Amino acid sequence: MPFPTIDSHIHLYPESELSSLAWHTPSHPLTGRHSVAEFQTATSSPPELDGFILIEADRKNDDSKDWTAPLQEIAWARRLLAGAPGADEGFTLADSKQCLAVVPWAPVPLGAEKLSEYLAKAEEAAGSPEVWARVKGFRYLLQDKPSGTALGDGFIEGLKLLGKRGYVFDLGVDQHRRGRAQLEEAVDLIDRAHDGVDEEEKVVFILNHLCKPDLTVISQTDPSFIAWRTTMFTLSKCRRTYMKLSGCFSELPDGLKARPAADIFSAILPWLAVVLAAFGPSRIMFASDWPVCSVGVGDDAWQKWHKVVEMVCDLAGLSEEDQRMLWSGTAKAAYNLNEFVAVF
Structure with missing residues (x-):
């Protein structure tokens, strides 16, 4: 029997x-429009799909100087949650129940003071305490930012504020295109963000898309695979890190994307095995990265x-308990999801 599922990463x-x-x-x-109606078509609306977590879609922000578009995205989420x-x-009123949480963009590099200012404006854009309560975290994509961005004092201050x-x-880096340096930066970032912070106030990191490994390599002795594997076990040592099982289609060779699921599974099994061994099902969560996952793959x-x-x-x-964690339980724990109650 299929397990109830939370898709922990859609746009x-x-x-x-x-x-x-x-x-x-x-x-x-x-x-074109990519909304709940299109997502339901893509998933065939299986009855076991309990809901999804809405992740920011990379709105324009002029290097964190202009917050207009990110706040507009929060207003979009407000309409969705309000039905x-x-x-x-x-989307319709009934669809509002599918959105279990929202993870907007935030100007983390600007430091604690400016981030606090942004959070106040974001709460205002949410429009009500009920909607704001569905905001469980924030993301600032690092995958395309200059090296060292995440290690600046302002970024570390921002992360400590979020944890407090x-x-x-949500941490998004890209080993495939940016190399080993982005993996090393992620490790250093987490160490610095947690340094000197009480355990209960340490920010929880949710790693996106296996950190985007290069799935075009064909040998487990390839330096890129070895570097990625080593980093996965290093990152997993921190108990306040979780991994999203997602994003692999974007890293595949074009010829493999259209192949059946069994062929794709066989091709990426070494990476999947590493993630499962490193984090275990209690810190891995199912995610699709829809609609990005459909590019080059299809409907x-x-x-x-x-x-x-x-x-x-x-x-x-995996035992039944472990599978329940992977399909939905880990997402509930990591994002601190309570039973969904309609906000309007």
Whole structure:
């Protein structure tokens, strides 16, 4: 029997706000509306899907100087949680129950004072205590930022502030395109953010997409694989780190993306095995990275990735309890999700 599932990493945006996305161009494969209606089509709305966590979609911010678009994204999440869409925004009142949590962008590099100012504006954009309560953490993508960005004093101050206020931080780095240095920076970042902080106030890190390893290599003796594997075990030593089992399709060779789930599973098994061994099912959570996962894969990408993760569970012989953690329990624990209560 399928286990109830939380998709812990999806991106949604209305067509009317495409111009606010930093990566958008008219020819981009993810142009157009990507809302709850499209997500439901992609997942075939399985009854076991309990809900999703909405992750910021990289809105324009002018190197953290302009907060207009990120705050606009929070207003979009507010409409979603309220079940009050604008014209042609792709969701209904009933759909609001699917959004279990929101992880917006935040200007973490600016330091504690400016971050506090932003959080106040973000809370105002959320519009009500009930909606603001669904904001469980923040993200500032590091995958495309200059080396050393995460190690500045302001960034560390910002992370310590998030931890003190009980928020998690979604950490997105990219070994495939940026190399070993980004992995080393992630390790150093976590050490510095936790240094001198009481245990209960240490920020929780949720690592995105296996840290984007290079899945085009064919040998486990390749230096990039060895560096990534070593970093996974190093990161897992910190008990306040979690890993999202997601993002692999984007790192695959183009010829493999269209292959059946079983072929993809076989090709990336060494990486999946490392993550499972390092973090264990109690600190791994299912995530799809929809709609990014569909690029080059097709409309069945979500279902295909779900099958790959099922194969992970089967091959590892995970117990029923461990599988429940991987499919939903870990997300609930990491994001401190309470039973969803409609906010309006």
